[in-house]
Amino acid sequence: MMKIVSFKICPFVQRVTALLEAKNVPYEVVYISLSNKPKWFLDISPHGQVPLLLTQSGTALFESDAIVEYIDEVSEPIEPGISAEQKAIDRAWSYMATKNYLYQCSTMRSADKASLEQRAEKLSKIFAKAETALTQQAHQGPYFKGGMLSNVDIAWLPLLHRAHIIFKHTGYNLLAGNPKVILWQQGIMQTSIPQKSVSADFENAFSSFYLSKDTYLGNFEDCPSNIDRCNQSQCCK
Ligand SMILES: N[C@@H](CCC(=O)N[C@@H](CS)C(=O)NCC(=O)O)C(=O)O
Incomplete structure (x- = not known):
């Protein structure tokens, strides 16, 4: 094995x-x-x-x-019979996500409001690119290319899963302003691959690092109404 x-x-x-x-x-x-x-x-x-x-x-x-x-x-291809061109396109979309993994980490670790907002704004650019692609293809979901899970979904999954946990605990949405990406995130979360691909105590380990006393996101005691990305109905811990 x-x-x-x-x-x-x-x-x-x-x-x-x-x-x-x-x-x-x-x-x-x-x-x-x-x-x-x-x-x-x-x-x-x-x-x-x-x-x-x-x-x-x-x-x-x-x-x-x-x-x-x-x-x-x-192993069996995740999406059988795709052309060389489509594979190249999928890899390009995958690189867009993986090149930003570490940037999402530093965004979530931001120590103050100004750094968080500045980094989140920069990170948003890739979510906006995905939003445009999903809009152009009249996206019906639940996955990036429609009904079939692909390598693009897998590459974006860590970004979307972690944005989901941050939103759940703080109400701060790294995907704010990108409604189709948010729907795509829901589609991915519903597969339960995010949960299965990490250890049972992942959310605790993740939260103690990214939502610790050292991070701005970890210090929300009350609804962060001063934060534009906050969804008021869900922001209290
Ligand atoms: N380019 C590498 C990046 C992997 C990476 O950055 N791993 C981090 C943990 S998320 C690591 O092992 N850091 C320890 C180190 O660099 O010493 C890959 O795609 O596998």
């Missing part, structure tokens, strides 16, 4: 486990501490980052893009 070397709240890891969940490919997860990386991991990981995939024959694969492509090649 494949093994994924993981860190609980890493979005790059979640993209890989989400793909495995979507395809029903069995896998094991091995968690490591990134502040105290074990020697066996450093010995097999060229850049010391997770995710790392250990194949059935024990080969270590690194870089989530390469791992996702490997999984696609060795």
Whole structure:
């Protein structure tokens, strides 16, 4: 069975486990501490980052893009029979998401209102691009390309799942102003792949890091009515 070397709240890891969940490919997860990386991991990981995939024959694969492509090649395609052109388009949409994973992390970790709003505004640009694409294709959902779950959904899933948790706990919507993206997020959440692709205590681990005393989002005691993105009906913890 494949093994994924993981860190609980890493979005790059979640993209890989989400793909495995979507395809029903069995896998094991091995968690490591990134502040105290074990020697066996450093010995097999060229850049010391997770995710790392250990194949059935024990080969270590690194870089989530390469791992996702490997999984696609060795298992049933998530979306059978798509053309080379469509694959290239899907990869491009996927890169748009994955290139912004770390930026979403730093947005959520913002220490004050000004940084949060400035970063959220910048992050919004990719959600607005997805909104335009969904509008152009007269999106009926529930997934990015309509009725069939694709690699694009899997690449965006960590962003959309984490935006969902932030909204649930704080009322702050990173997707504000992009109604079709919000519908798409609901479609993804309903698959339960987001929940299955992380550990049972993910939401706690995620919240203690991103909604801690050190972050602006973690310090909402009352409805943050001073925040434009707040949906008043849901913003109290
Ligand atoms: N380009 C890498 C990025 C992976 C990455 O940034 N992983 C982070 C955790 S989310 C990590 O391992 N950080 C530890 C380190 O860089 O030392 C990929 O796509 O796999």
